[in-house]
Amino acid sequence: MNQIKIAKPILWSYFQSTCSWRVRIALNLKAIDYEYRAVDLLKNKGGEQFSKEFTNLNPKQEVPILFIDNYLFTQSIPIIEYLDETRRHGARLLPDDPVKRAKCRIIAELINSGIQPYQNANVIKKINAEMGKDKRKDWLHFYLNKGLNAVEEILKETKGRYCVGDEITMADLFLVPQVFAAKRYKIDMSIYPLINTINSELENIDDFLRAHPYSQPDFLRI
Ligand SMILES: N[C@@H](CCC(=O)N[C@@H](CS)C(=O)NCC(=O)O)C(=O)O
Known part of the structure; x- marks a missing residue:
């Protein structure tokens, strides 16, 4: 055979x-x-x-x-x-329901194109070189807070136990690493209660750990 x-x-x-x-x-x-x-x-x-x-x-x-x-x-x-x-x-990372699927992609996209590019290594390198290290903190805090605010807002509508309802979806795979990065950049996460609650649910799941x-x-x- x-x-x-x-x-x-x-x-x-x-x-x-x-x-x-x-x-x-x-x-x-x-x-x-x-x-x-x-x-x-x-x-x-x-x-x-x-x-x-x-x-x-x-x-x-x-x-x-x-x-x-x-x-x-x-x-x-x-x-x-x-x-x-x-x-x-x-886990079904993209829900069958088209509305839930779209919401899940919105959250992923808010982080993927709305936050992560601003903290990317090559971007930070250029900011350091052209604007100076002092400006780096302002840059990161402005863009990370802008993006995280939008995530916190949409979660009011989509949240269950996780980002979209009670099942793990692609949105959750974007949230946990982004929260970790925000903490590294000393963002005050206390102003994002829904993000924190959902992140705490997710971060100790074995596949995430x-x-x-x-x-x-x-x-x-x-
Ligand atoms: N949109 C891409 C972004 C990939 C990306 O930016 N990767 C970062 C690490 S998270 C990287 O390799 N950066 C290298 C650099 O900035 O030089 C994706 O979602 O895969």
């Missing part, structure tokens, strides 16, 4: 990258075993994402990248949607 050999999935990740963390949670929730390839975003002042080898894999020079089913995917949202569409077991930066092979206290 002929057997088709399917290679083990490979995730290019950095322990502290919130975008990689989203995908790590999805892989855990879907019980997908994978090989972890660390990409040090800060190494040699430039970072391994700028190497020729990595740029060939992702011209945008960012993690995560996921190799799965013999395809290479970038961008956490399509990666997570692909996993959900091809693996129907485990195993995806946490502190549990990754490249974890470094920096």
